[in-house]
Amino acid sequence: MQELLQQVLSGIASGGIYASLALALVLIYNAMGLVNFAQGEMAMFATFLAFTLIDHGLNYWVALPLTLLLAFAAGVLIQRVVIRPVERAPILTLVIVTLGLATLFNGLAGFLFGYVPRSFPSPFSVLTVNLAGAFVSYRDLGVMGVSAVVLVLIYLLLQRTTVGLALRAAAHHPDASRLLGVRVSWMLALGWGLASAAGAVSGIMVAPILLLDPNMMQTVIIYAFAAAVLGGIESPLGAVVGGVIVGVTVNLAGAYVPGVGGDLQLAVAFAIIVAVLVLKPNGLFGHAAVRRV
Amino acid sequence: MLKRIFQAPPRYWLVLVVVVFFVGLPTVVTSFQSAEWAEVMIFAVVIMGLNILVGYSGQISLGHGAFMALGAYTTAILIHRYQLNYLATIPIAGLVTGLVGFLLGISAMRLSALYLALATFALAVVTTSLIKRPERLTGGVQGILLLPPDPPQLAKDMFAAVTGTPMTSDQWIYYVSFACALVLFWLAWNLIRHRPGRALRAIRDGEVAAAASGINIAGYKTLAFGISAFYAGVAGSLYGLVIGYVSPDTFPASLSFQLLAGAVIGGLASISGPLLGGIFTFWLPMVSSQFVAGQDWIPAQISSVFKNAGPAVSYGALLILIMIFAPNGVSGLILSTYTRLRRRLRGAGEPGSGQMPPDHQTVESPAT
Numbered sequence: 003m004q005e006l007l008q009q010v011l012s013g014i015a016s017g018g019i020y021a022s023l024a025l026a027l028v029l030i031y032n033a034m035g036l037v038n039f040a041q042g043e044m045a046m047f048a049t050f051l052a053f054t055l056i057d058h059g060l061n062y063w064v065a066l067p068l069t070l071l072l073a074f075a076a077g078v079l080i081q082r083v084v085i086r087p088v089e090r091a092p093i094l095t096l097v098i099v100t101l102g103l104a105t106l107f108n109g110l111a112g113f114l115f116g117y118v119p120r121s122f123p124s125p126f127s128v129l130t131v132n133l134a135g136a137f138v139s140y141r142d143l144g145v146m147g148v149s150a151v152v153l154v155l156i157y158l159l160l161q162r163t164t165v166g167l168a169l170r171a172a173a174h175h176p177d178a179s180r181l182l183g184v185r186v187s188w189m190l191a192l193g194w195g196l197a198s199a200a201g202a203v204s205g206i207m208v209a210p211i212l213l214l215d216p217n218m219m220q221t222v223i224i225y226a227f228a229a230a231v232l233g234g235i236e237s238p239l240g241a242v243v244g245g246v247i248v249g250v251t252v253n254l255a256g257a258y259v260p261g262v263g264g265d266l267q268l269a270v271a272f273a274i275i276v277a278v279l280v281l282k283p284n285g286l287f288g289h290a291a292v293r294r295v
Numbered sequence: 296m297l298k299r300i301f302q303a304p305p306r307y308w309l310v311l312v313v314v315v316f317f318v319g320l321p322t323v324v325t326s327f328q329s330a331e332w333a334e335v336m337i338f339a340v341v342i343m344g345l346n347i348l349v350g351y352s353g354q355i356s357l358g359h360g361a362f363m364a365l366g367a368y369t370t371a372i373l374i375h376r377y378q379l380n381y382l383a384t385i386p387i388a389g390l391v392t393g394l395v396g397f398l399l400g401i402s403a404m405r406l407s408a409l410y411l412a413l414a415t416f417a418l419a420v421v422t423t424s425l426i427k428r429p430e431r432l433t434g435g436v437q438g439i440l441l442l443p444p445d446p447p448q449l450a451k452d453m454f455a456a457v458t459g460t461p462m463t464s465d466q467w468i469y470y471v472s473f474a475c476a477l478v479l480f481w482l483a484w485n486l487i488r489h490r491p492g493r494a495l496r497a498i499r500d501g502e503v504a505a506a507a508s509g510i511n512i513a514g515y516k517t518l519a520f521g522i523s524a525f526y527a528g529v530a531g532s533l534y535g536l537v538i539g540y541v542s543p544d545t546f547p548a549s550l551s552f553q554l555l556a557g558a559v560i561g562g563l564a565s566i567s568g569p570l571l572g573g574i575f576t577f578w579l580p581m582v583s584s585q586f587v588a589g590q591d592w593i594p595a596q597i598s599s600v601f602k603n604a605g606p607a608v609s610y611g612a613l614l615i616l617i618m619i620f621a622p623n624g625v626s627g628l629i630l631s632t633y634t635r636l637r638r639r640l641r642g643a644g645e646p647g648s649g650q651m652p653p654d655h656q657t658v659e660s661p662a663t
Contacts, residue, residue, distance in 0.1 A: 035409075036409070037409055037412065037413055039357075039412075039416060084615055084619075087619045088618055088619055088622075091618070091622060093355075093408050093409055094349065094353075094355055094408065094563075095618050095622055097355060097357075097409070097412050098555065098556070098559050098614060098618055099614070099615055099618045099619075101357070101552050101555070101556065101614065102556070102610070102611045102612070102613075102614030102615040102618065103611065103615065104552075104611070105549075105552065105556075105607050105608075105610050105611035105614065106607070106608060106610075106611025106612055106615070107611070108607050108611075109606070109607025109608035109609075109610070109611060110607075110608055112607065113608060220420060220548065221420070224417050224420050224421070227413055227416070227417060228417075231410075231413065265424050265427065265428070266424060266425075266428065268420065268421050268424055269421050269424060269425060271417070272417045272418065272420075272421040275413065275414055275417050276402070276414055276417075279405070279406055279410050279413075279414055280402050280405055280406075283405070283406070283407075283410065
């Protein structure tokens with residue numbers, strides 16, 4: 003029982019990480035109906051930036067917001083320079099451009115920082131605390147806390163501010179928003195910036211656990227895909243719930259289902275993706291897509 | 296007959312030149328280079344399969360590396376465990392993979408292009424760990440070693456008569472790959488020109504309109520998936536034979552992305568595109584890493600790092616640039632340049648005037 007609780011708690015902690023990255027995917031999906039395959043690599047690159055900053059003697063809590071700002075700026079820049087020229091292109095073109103971005107960032111990180119895994123500092127100790135009979139590490143608690151703060155901040159921004167309203171309006175009805183004076187194109191850039199920052203959080207949270215190297219996010223992005231798809235890819239709330247469900251499920255499957263173990267946890271995420279897409283393509287919180295013929 | 300030959304459109308002559316070039320290639324390059332070009336042929340075959348799926352039927356697959364892996368492992372296991380002739384395993388690998396692709400296509404049909412991309416992306420990433428699991432069958436992390444096949448006596452003698460040296464197994468594999476590529480390209484060309492090709496394009500361009508015209512959408516979409524997987528299976532089987540070794544790391548997720556990238560760079564929805572794509576997929580990583588390593592003025596430390604990072608960076612950058620500036624790929628670029636050049640040479644008016652025939656009722660613009 004105690005072990006089960008422990009597995010669930012550590013699953014929730016990983017779920018928070020997946021939720022941040024899934025939220026980044028959802029933000030971009032909402033902005034332009036695109037799954038950003040480069041999200042994980044962008045987050046990895048931002049994590050390397052944070053690593054460099056900390057390596058140069060900056061305090062963790064100074065480096066973190068600074069990295070998020072940089073990631074935000076990079077996201078806006080990418081949208082302006084790379085995505086905007088192909089904004090209206092068919093979906094295949096967009097998918098391939100994001101794949102190109104992913105390859106580019108992966109290669110660039112390898113070029114600049116090398117492929118040797120590095121240990122990434124965490125402000126939280128790995129000591130454990132007794133929580134209702136289960137032992138949880140401070141690091142897991144910290145991850146949960148930071149993820150929760152980020153998710154709440156993004157929620158507040160989207161739902162409670164004028165900018166958030168404009169952002170949502172631009173995503174849903176670009177033409178009507180333009181008539182009402184919303185600068186739609188810049189809203190898309192803002193969406194990319196926010197997504198980039200949210201992804202960076204997940205990268206920075208996961209780096210102390212997985213060790214930082216250019217291929218770090220390749221598995222995390224699959225879990226994030228599973229989370230986003232499970233929650234319904236257009237729903238921010240769904241991304242969070244999906245992230246937690248995926249985190250816990252994968253953790254429990256690895257621990258209790260015979261034959262899964264550590265190496266097939268990724269296959270569990272894959273199974274979740276396929277099952278949701280085939281059985282309930284709109285996920286838990288998504289709406290059925292209505293298409294005009 | 297002779298008249299028909301002389302009046303054949305220039306592209307037929309181009310095909311003939313290309314075929315003659317590739318037939319003669321091993322007689323002038325080394326045996327090792329033949330093996331490299333065999334890989335080019337193999338990539339061309341997968342990309343042709345991908346082209347049928349992505350370019351003609353409009354479904355996206357980021358997981359063709361997984362199909363290649365299935366084909367390669369089918370061949371490896373059949374040879375290793377059941378001592379089958381390697382030539383016999385190539386069609387078997389193709390059929391097995393094609394069947395699996397067909398079955399996957401049934402569920403893929405329900406997905407939109409974006410979701411399909413997502414699911415196949417996940418498949419590409421998962422493949423490596425899935426292969427490792429049934430260790431007794433696949434050899435786990437170690438993989439399976441394949442012996443290089445010996446060319447038959449007839450081929451050996453014929454090759455020796457031309458070049459003076461007996462044929463190596465690399466050269467033989469090149470010819471096998473080339474023959475497969477030739478047959479599969481011919482089949483694809485026929486498929487695309489005729490009824491199924493028209494149906495696929497109709498589905499790609501407007502699913503509802505296609506359904507209203509009586510096209511069996513579900514049937515054709517799964518068929519495209521099956522055919523595409525068949526191509527990938529044959530290519531995977533050949534790939535295992537060329538490399539002489541299959542292991543989970545032979546088929547990383549990046550292979551799948553490189554294949555799609557090759558298909559796009561070469562040019563989707565064209566017959567020449569996959570060949571160009573195959574050349575790009577194989578040579579671009581090689582060239583970009585060797586080019587930097589070969590420059591003396593770059594410090595050794597940097598160039599050794601670039602040797603690893605170079606392909607990825609150049610791939611990514613090239614992919615983005617091509618999508619922005621030439622979304623129809625290299626073959627599209629060549630074709631549009633050729634058309635524009637021909638129009639210019641014939642003096643058929645300004646590009647702005649389009650292809651409208653001269654109309655008496657329009658007011659003639661003053662001569663420029």
